[in-house]
Amino acid sequence: MQLYNTLSAKERAALLENAGEDRLTLSFYQYANIGNPELFRNHLFVAWDSLNVLGRIYVAHEGINAQLSVPAKQFAEFKDFLDGIYFLKDVRLNIAIEHDLKSFLKLKVKVRNKIVADGLNDATFDVRNKGVHVDAEAFNALIEDPDTVLVDMRNHYESEIGHFKGAVTPDVDTFRDSLDIIEEDLKDHKEDKKLVMYCTGGIRCEKASAYYKHKGFKNVFQLEGGIIEYARQVEHKGLENKFIGKNFVFDHRRGERISDDVISNCHQCGEPCDTHVNCANEACHLLFIQCESCASKMDTCCSIECQEIIKLPVEEQKKLRSGLHNSNKIFKKGRSEKLKFKR
Structure with a gap:
């Protein structure tokens, strides 16, 4: 039985666009004692794959942490499935304020030591x-x-x-x-x-x-x-909103606007901006804030060096990043010295 994705993100994006169906972006978590996380993981994958659910889900002995994209017409069936699991019955679902067909492009259900990396004993x-x-x-x-x-x-x-x-x-x-x-x-x-x-x-x-x-x-x-x-x-x-700016989210949207305030700036030119992007150079993939003007000027890259790399043939790009360890840039999330106006 297939327990993994067979379509690429690009292929899935095309299918979602062609389907033209509304989808809901949501998340939930629950701490619970899961005796066999691997078995539970497989159970989730089979059920949700059949419902065309996409997302990123972590399962551990201590519980589940899920961020999902669910077809709107399948939501009732999805909810019935959750309610059929004793520790997920009536679990609070955090429904996104803004929805996007492509908030997630694959279904990834992973077994982890913890559902949040907290470093605690x-x-x-x-x-x-x-x-x-x-x-x-x-x-x-x-x-x-x-x-x-x-x-x-x-x-x-x-x-x-x-x-x-x-x-x-x-x-x-x-x-x-x-x-x-x-x-x-x-x-x-x-x-x-x-x-x-x-x-x-x-x-x-x-x-x-x-x-x-x-x-x-x-x-x-x-x-x-x-x-x-x-x-x-x-x-x-109708309460007073005391949150200013955007709420960062961990999917392809990268943010939901909660208020009209823009409290951050483009990391390259310093103009007011709160749009996160990933550097187009796959060997870098740095997460940073970039305005439309800089995105156009820099081809959505964080630096001139990365901009030069993405202009090379794809095979040459693969050779350049083969064996290199760039995770120090990827996980620094806007800490690169190449960004003049970083926080």
């Missing part, structure tokens, strides 16, 4: 002892309290294009980097301040809130459903 603290979950209305009230410290649990390239007003935005490349930095910065306020956290969809705060309670923080809160659910509740309930 879960055996050393009670991961079930989480912070208080709050909805958008309670969150708005909390962050107006002068005794509240609001912390963005995302990475620098996420908060750069959008964040809540007054939030602490750690200048980190990974989630695990932020945990100790935040604890150190707030070590004198474990009892007298309310620690309020948020992230994209809530999953990073689930583990972080339990970790900080273990570390002695007395008043820990987390935004239920993250920025995605917050934006939905703000619109539905």
Whole structure:
């Protein structure tokens, strides 16, 4: 039985365009005890492939973390399938504000050690002892309290294009980097301040809130459903939107606009811009912010060197990147010295 993709991203994109069917972009996560992640992974792949579901899903002994694109006409069947799994029945689905036919181009279900790379030893603290979950209305009230410290649990390239007003935005490349930095910065306020956290969809705060309670923080809160659910509740309930800019998302859209504010700048010319791109040179693939003018001038490349490389024949490009290790650029997410106006 086929348990992997056979179509390339390009072939899948063409099929999606030709089909002309509406699709929903959504995400969900659930911590649960999964005895055989590999077997569960195969079960998911077979079921979702038959429904033409696309996305990136991580399965581990500790649970599941899923970001998906689902055909709108198959949504009821997809939901019935989830409800048939005891620990996923009525799981909260974070439905995207903006949908895109090509938010995902393949179905990738992978078994991992953890569903979020947090670097924590879960055996050393009670991961079930989480912070208080709050909805958008309670969150708005909390962050107006002068005794509240609001912390963005995302990475620098996420908060750069959008964040809540007054939030602490750690200048980190990974989630695990932020945990100790935040604890150190707030070590004198474990009892007298309310620690309020948020992230994209809530999953990073689930583990972080339990970790900080273990570390002695007395008043820990987390935004239920993250920025995605917050934006939905703000619109539905007519609440004040305290998020400025875009919410970075981990699919081909790279961002959802939550407010009209543009709070970042093009990394090449410095003009206001909040559009993330990946360098067109596949040996680089650096994620950075680039305006339309620079994209046209630089052929969507991060540097003149990369621009020269993409003009070479494809086979020559393959030879140049063969054996080279460029991941130090790929995973630095906008840290390249070639970017004059990086954060």
